[in-house]
Amino acid sequence: xxxxxxxxxxxxxxxxxxxxxxxxxxxxxxxxxxxxxxxxxxxxxxxxxxxxxxxxxxxxxxxxxxxxxxxxxxxxxxxxxxxxxxxxxxxxxxxxxxxxxxxxxxxxxxxxxxxxxxxxxxxxxxxxxxxxxxxxxxxxxxxxxxxxxxxxxxxxxxxxxxxxxxxxxxxxxxxxx
Numbered sequence: 001x002x003x004x005x006x007x008x009x010x011x012x013x014x015x016x017x018x019x020x021x022x023x024x025x026x027x028x029x030x031x032x033x034x035x036x037x038x039x040x041x042x043x044x045x046x047x048x049x050x051x052x053x054x055x056x057x058x059x060x061x062x063x064x065x066x067x068x069x070x071x072x073x074x075x076x077x078x079x080x081x082x083x084x085x086x087x088x089x090x091x092x093x094x095x096x097x098x099x100x101x102x103x104x105x106x107x108x109x110x111x112x113x114x115x116x117x118x119x120x121x122x123x124x125x126x127x128x129x130x131x132x133x134x135x136x137x138x139x140x141x142x143x144x145x146x147x148x149x150x151x152x153x154x155x156x157x158x159x160x161x162x163x164x165x166x167x168x169x170x171x172x173x174x175x176x177x
Contacts, residue, residue, distance in 0.1 A: 005112035005127040008104070010137075010170065013130065016108070017137035030156040032139045034092045035085045038074070038099060046107060048072040053081045064094045067101040074098045089160040093135055100134035101127070133170075140167035 051074040065076040083091035153164035
């Protein structure tokens with residue numbers, strides 16, 4: 001079973017990320033403070049929001065976090081949370097991915113439905129792609145990373161090399177996906 005969301009293109013997500021960074025007063029900073037944003041800013045910005053750090057055994061081994069739209073909650077596996085707080089890029093991106101789900105589905109009200117029958121979902125209608133793209137645009141702003149190397153992006157933005165490479169490849173203005 002898959003889900004399909006209302007269509008959202010990368011340039012729309014890029015603009016949303018830019019607006020968020022401007023509101024926070026960090027439009028020109030490379031490093032996005034993921035954990036302080038989760039802990040301190042989100043509860044102030046989004047009424048009813050909360051997050052939980054849960055024991056590792058509460059999730060299957062391949063699940064690191066989730067977003068409960070109905071209850072306005074992000075749950076993060078404790079080892080992922082602590083590594084994100086320590087600055088590990090992959091785990092910071094995992095937390096930002098859940099924040100992106102929350103922003104898109106709860107704050108922006110992007111609607112999504114279950115899709116039955118095995119029909120492929122277009123990428124810009126895939127809620128997982130949308131969250132990945134928004135998280136990448138927030139953490140690796142296209143207007144700031146275009147002239148940096150992959151290593152510089154990973155270091156300065158606090159993301160993995162894989163995330164740095166992916167987001168640099170998407171930073172051309174015309175990239176729809």
